[in-house]
Amino acid sequence: MAKILVCVAWPYASGPRHLGHAVSTFIPADIFARYHRMKRDEVLMVGGSDMHGTPVTVRADEEGVPPNVIAERYHALHLKNIEQLGVRYDLYWNTADPHHKAWVQEIFLALKEKGHVYEAVMVSPFCTTDQRFLPDRYVEGTCPHCGFPRARGDQCENCGNLLDPFELKDPKCKIHGTTPIPKETKHFFFRLSAFETPLTKWAAKDKEHWRHHVLTFMRSWLREGLKDRPITRDLDWGIEVPVPGYETKRIYVWFEAVMGYLTATREWYRRRNQPDGWKDFWHDPEARHYYFVGKDNIVFHTIIWPAILLGYDAKLDLPYDVTATQYLNFSGEKMSAGRGKGVWLSDLLERFDPDQLRYYGVATMPETKDTDFEWEDFAQRNNSELLAVYGNFVHRAMTFADKNFDHAVPPADFLDAADKKMIRAIEQEWNKVGQNLEYVHLKDAMKEAIQLARLGNQYFDQKAPWELVKKDRVACGTVLHVALRVSRSLAIIMAPFLPFSSSRLWQALGYDTDVHSQTWEGALEDVPAGQALRVGKPLFTKIDLSEAKETSADRLDLRVAQIADVQELPNADNLYVLQVDIGGERRQIVAGIRKNYPKDQLRGRKIVVLVNLEPAKLRGIESRGMLLAGEDKADVGLVRPPDAAPAGSQVLGVRGAPILAFSEFQKYKLQVGPDGTVLFLSPEGEARTTLAVDGTPLKVDKGMKEGTWVH
């Protein structure tokens, strides 16, 4: 029994996550952990939300709320998405937890004690506009390594290189767009240079199973030589530096988040009253630690984190494998939560079976090179592989047996050569799936699992039970028995990849147990003759491409809002300043509807507002959102949500979608249908969605004929 620690990269709690993130971290980690649990290895899967760092504060500044509001909101969303996706952590934690903070400070002080952390004065970018230092994401510029124009002050997300802000070409303050000046400030540094030799030795040893691109990246870093790095920041959000004089500074988010793998293990054992239990996983040289991260995190997991481990306690286990993936791109550009690109998980999970997403995620998994998310490909792979090959095979076998053999598994009295060949194929494919899983080649592993279903279909077609049932009922029963045995094996073999449909299939085959508590070897067992089947709906549904594409709305956050107050804007004859409640939050919106509605018709009224539009100033007054309305040549009529819909109800898009630039927003159009409903048109113009709240379509006041957005 092997001891396997599954370490999953910590997503920032700074915004909704996109599918690319799940595909590079949660999903592969989950498949790997589920497989090893079925093998009865000792598995612990840990991770959580990264609550700190400038991604969170940048967002908080944009929304005008404290950082903890942002972090807690998105931690809750990540938790929900993870559960919806069927990802089973042993502990999904977060870095704002007091235990994490205390342990991080303990590690920090231990490193300082040993001389691995020291104080030094450095030059940092300083914004003269608001008199503050600009940590990490508050500076943007051109990457000196790859020329990416929007590289951040700490790292280029395009090439993954770590940066000093002044290495950027043409650095700019992210908020003011001005050039920051260099200014001296005192910080703690991690003596990374001291670990060059031990890390180089480690990098040269027993890495045959590592992915080529990860090794190349790590080794080229080591060849260039390791530099000491500042590990505190001028920031008030994060873990306090446990040293007097550092009250206005915090520990760098990356320095503490990687410690989360260790602290989360400690936490898991602490909750079980075994305060030293974590050593089982971290002090055992035989334990294998697998890290599931995206390629922009390679340096943290192959250089910085191993160096921290070496410096803190020489007995700690270093990573056994860092299975970094490349990027899953959307329309050729990297899916990035920071830049508002991507196919949001929350949106996808509301519209598709999680197994459809997991299937596509694994089938296009960017294990060794970047891949693309394509709607056509998503629909096609679901329809022609998952549904047509796997779903169809098991459904055919079950419905045929159900109809012709008294709703139960028929006996197999005599196996001919073809039957035996089919049964041998189960073991052969099972072997191939397992071998690929051992090496974390998930895409190939799933391909072999689908291959078993494909062989099942071929066997079924070749035996043609629909003919056989008329000539030789006993032989036909044998065919069905074998086909159901293959289905049973598929339920187990697919369980790590597609947990929900495996459960459904297992139940349909007549089992009352949980497929996820079966052993991996259990896939080779036979299905008992006479077991009653519970045939229901097919395992998967077809994805209609035109429906799938509607999701380009996922960049919007369109909600029901209630008008709390209306004021005229002096010297602007058509403008009102509205205070609206968008569900637990007040917003100020400036809207040009004074000629169309008197004040008393607006107070208390419910309207629909696009809430994630970039703020604009109208006559010097800030407006943070836009109304939906209909218009004709003479008048404007507001879009009317159902009376019962509370403020904050989602009309379209994703709650918390990132700020949308005005130029991007202009690509979206509204239209009023002949029946008075309001239609939303995607930028491509192909997808049309009827706007509705909980199934009730929205209508336009005063029977207007054209849709519009009103500032």
Ligand SMILES: [Zn+2]
């Ligand atoms: Zn770069």
Ligand SMILES: [Zn+2]
């Ligand atoms: Zn500035």
